Amino acid sequence: MKEFFKRYDEIRDIKQTLAKRDWFLGTSGNLSIKVNDAPLNFLVTTSGKDKTKHTYDDFLLLNEFDQSIWDETKKPSAESILHRLIYLHTNATCVLHVHTIANNLITKNFPVQKELSFSGIEIIKALGLWEEDAEITIPIIKNHAHIPTLAEEFLPHIKKDHGAVLIHNHGITVWGTSAFEAKKHLEAYEFLFQYALQGSLNNLFIKN
Ligand SMILES: CSC[C@@H](O)[C@@H](O)C(=O)COP(=O)(O)O
Numbered sequence: 001m002k003e004f005f006k007r008y009d010e011i012r013d014i015k016q017t018l019a020k021r022d023w024f025l026g027t028s029g030n031l032s033i034k035v036n037d038a039p040l041n042f043l044v045t046t047s048g049k050d051k052t053k054h055t056y057d058d059f060l061l062l063n064e065f066d067q068s069i070w071d072e073t074k075k076p077s078a079e080s081i082l083h084r085l086i087y088l089h090t091n092a093t094c095v096l097h098v099h100t101i102a103n104n105l106i107t108k109n110f111p112v113q114k115e116l117s118f119s120g121i122e123i124i125k126a127l128g129l130w131e132e133d134a135e136i137t138i139p140i141i142k143n144h145a146h147i148p149t150l151a152e153e154f155l156p157h158i159k160k161d162h163g164a165v166l167i168h169n170h171g172i173t174v175w176g177t178s179a180f181e182a183k184k185h186l187e188a189y190e191f192l193f194q195y196a197l198q199g200s201l202n203n204l205f206i207k208n
């Protein structure tokens with residue numbers, strides 16, 4: 001039981017921190033944390049809620065079939081299936097999904113560009129790559145409105161215990177082996193997107 005409350009506090013803290021950054025505009029985004037391995041149980045945000053508000057209904061406990069264990073009257077996040085797939089195929093313990101202007105704009109050249117690569121930027125070390133010439137690549141997938149189809153396209157990109165997938169004109173989903181790692185990776189990716197976008201603006205408007 002203590003483990004459950006520890007996880008609950010961790011994910012609630014992340015929700016609060018990201019809400020302060022305006023990373024959940026228009027009820028967008030969803031968060032989850034694993035509380036048990038076998039059988040799989042994870043806490044995930046309730047669908048469609050204002051994530052800047054903090055209430056007792058913010059999270060639901062789901063089993064390995066995406067069914068709510070305690071409260072069947074509330075709907076879990078529409079994207080719970082993605083969270084569940086990540087837990088079933090990796091040792092990740094936390095999944096974070098946010099919509100930001102940066103993570104939407106950075107996908108604008110999809111479908112021509114199906115992945116993004118970054119190198120030579122110090123923040124890449126926050127993603128666990130410490131070599132000087134390290135390159136990080138993030139896949140971009142189509143934003144299917146039909147979530148099982150989205151999940152089908154998402155699944156091949158669930159390869160490691162930590163990772164990230166950009167959904168075209170929608171947002172990013174990041175996972176990691178702890179809540180701390182998942183949040184750190186999400187922040188590093190958002191840094192890279194802002195760096196690239198602001199850099200391209202500078203190239204347009206600043207003449208040397
Ligand atoms: C209003 S944002 C669009 C949603 O369909 C979805 O992409 C999202 O991030 C939030 O959905 P939710 O069901 O609240 O987890």
Ligand SMILES: [Zn+2]
Nearest residue numbers: 028029170171
């Ligand atoms: Zn979304």
